[in-house]
Amino acid sequence: MTIDASIPAAVVLLSGGMDSVTLLHYVVRDLKVPLVHALSFHYGQKHSRELEMAHWQVRAAGLKVHLELDIRLLSDITRGGSALTDPAIEVPDLASLSPDALRQPPTYVPNRNMILLSLAAAYAESQGMSHVFFGAQQQDAYGYWDCTAAFVEGLNAVLAQNHGVPVRIMAPFVHRSKREIVAIGRSLGVDYAHTWSCYRGGETPCGTCPTCVERERALGPE
Amino acid sequence: MTIDASIPAAVVLLSGGMDSVTLLHYVVRDLKVPLVHALSFHYGQKHSRELEMAHWQVRAAGLKVHLELDIRLLSDITRGGSALTDPAIEVPDLASLSPDALRQPPTYVPNRNMILLSLAAAYAESQGMSHVFFGAQQQDAYGYWDCTAAFVEGLNAVLAQNHGVPVRIMAPFVHRSKREIVAIGRSLGVDYAHTWSCYRGGETPCGTCPTCVERERALGPE
Numbered sequence: 001m002t003i004d005a006s007i008p009a010a011v012v013l014l015s016g017g018m019d020s021v022t023l024l025h026y027v028v029r030d031l032k033v034p035l036v037h038a039l040s041f042h043y044g045q046k047h048s049r050e051l052e053m054a055h056w057q058v059r060a061a062g063l064k065v066h067l068e069l070d071i072r073l074l075s076d077i078t079r080g081g082s083a084l085t086d087p088a089i090e091v092p093d094l095a096s097l098s099p100d101a102l103r104q105p106p107t108y109v110p111n112r113n114m115i116l117l118s119l120a121a122a123y124a125e126s127q128g129m130s131h132v133f134f135g136a137q138q139q140d141a142y143g144y145w146d147c148t149a150a151f152v153e154g155l156n157a158v159l160a161q162n163h164g165v166p167v168r169i170m171a172p173f174v175h176r177s178k179r180e181i182v183a184i185g186r187s188l189g190v191d192y193a194h195t196w197s198c199y200r201g202g203e204t205p206c207g208t209c210p211t212c213v214e215r216e217r218a219l220g221p222e
Numbered sequence: 223m224t225i226d227a228s229i230p231a232a233v234v235l236l237s238g239g240m241d242s243v244t245l246l247h248y249v250v251r252d253l254k255v256p257l258v259h260a261l262s263f264h265y266g267q268k269h270s271r272e273l274e275m276a277h278w279q280v281r282a283a284g285l286k287v288h289l290e291l292d293i294r295l296l297s298d299i300t301r302g303g304s305a306l307t308d309p310a311i312e313v314p315d316l317a318s319l320s321p322d323a324l325r326q327p328p329t330y331v332p333n334r335n336m337i338l339l340s341l342a343a344a345y346a347e348s349q350g351m352s353h354v355f356f357g358a359q360q361q362d363a364y365g366y367w368d369c370t371a372a373f374v375e376g377l378n379a380v381l382a383q384n385h386g387v388p389v390r391i392m393a394p395f396v397h398r399s400k401r402e403i404v405a406i407g408r409s410l411g412v413d414y415a416h417t418w419s420c421y422r423g424g425e426t427p428c429g430t431c432p433t434c435v436e437r438e439r440a441l442g443p444e
Contacts, residue, residue, distance in 0.1 A: 123300070
């Protein structure tokens with residue numbers, strides 16, 4: 001994805017995980033977008049402590065605006081649909097997932113990213129901000145259809161129909177591995193101690209859920 | 223749009239206006255979809271009394287499930303962006319709008335329909351319901367890019383990427399005028415006294431805002 005060097009203002013979707021935190025600092029420090037608003041969602045995720053990390057990182061990046069939207073109704077309408085939001089569904093260990101289950105894992109939240117991105121696009125459009133940055137990365141594409149380049153391109157094709165100034169979604173890490181993202185982040189001085197991954201949302205990371213395993217692989221030695 | 227005669231279950235987006243009310247009865251009585259859930263949104267619209275009409279029509283259609291979601295955060299994030307949700311912006315008379323203003327009128331709510339449809343799709347997917355019905359009609363296409371056939375096709379192209387069973391949006395009235403929709407509704411016995419259109423949301427319809435004028439033209443004599 002080519003990034004226009006002259007983006008004047010952008011919204012960054014910020015979960016508080018490694019990918020979106022790196023993205024935030026990349027947009028501010030590397031792309032040097034002059035006006036950046038961070039947007040986080042409380043959607044009923046068990047690991048809502050990721051939002052504390054988001055707050056910390058927003059301060060570290062020196063942003064003035066961090067919007068946190070409460071859309072916990074998402075966990076109501078997807079009841080039974082995801083281990084990420086439904087207390088009755090266990091978050092599985094990565095090792096326990098069959099190849100078939102990996103195609104759309106229990107931690108997938110039905111249509112979550114289209115919802116988050118359409119809200120972000122509405123906010124950006126209302127603010128006259130032309131871009132929304134989204135931290136999708138390559139390693140999620142296996143199981144999450146809403147984390148792929150094709151998904152982003154499809155949504156951009158729809159948004160481009162706007163009769164006014166269309167908002168464009170940018171996913172600069174969509175072809176990057178988490179390891180590559182960490183390398184970018186470290187070059188920008190990102191403090192990964194202030195990011196949260198574990199889906200189980202306990203006091204300390206479980207170490208065995210899919211995102212804990214991937215985090216460890218990305219941060220650890222070769 | 224060809225409608226598969228064997229849709230087992232569908233969600234109908236129901237505002238309480240003429241088009242979506244007709245759609246509801248069309249899906250139940252004409253398409254005879256066996257399982258129908260109605261979905262309405264309180265998004266901070268001034269004319270929230272349309273929701274009372276939605277309730278009445280759901281009972282008239284004999285539905286068991288009517289979900290009403292509170293997404294008033296939409297009016298917060300689009301503050302300044304729409305006369306439909308911002309008390310500080312007047313709803314204009316249709317007669318006062320220039321051709322240029324009609325291209326994206328003040329009553330347009332930034333990205334509203336993508337938000338509503340993506341929430342509806344999430345709900346449908348979680349319920350295992352394969353279709354979402356959307357009451358877009360031809361006469362809104364002039365000014366609302368998110369009420370067109372191209373918009374619906376674009377979203378369906380994205381939703382079709384789902385690794386599980388994709389949800390499909392159906393907009394059977396997208397090439398119909400409001401007059402044609404009323405003719406369909408009357409043939410189905412729809413009671414238009416229990417629908418609400420006026421954007422100004424007063425005790426009685428103003429008679430001059432865009433939707434009041436269009437309603438009168440659709441319901442009145444040739």
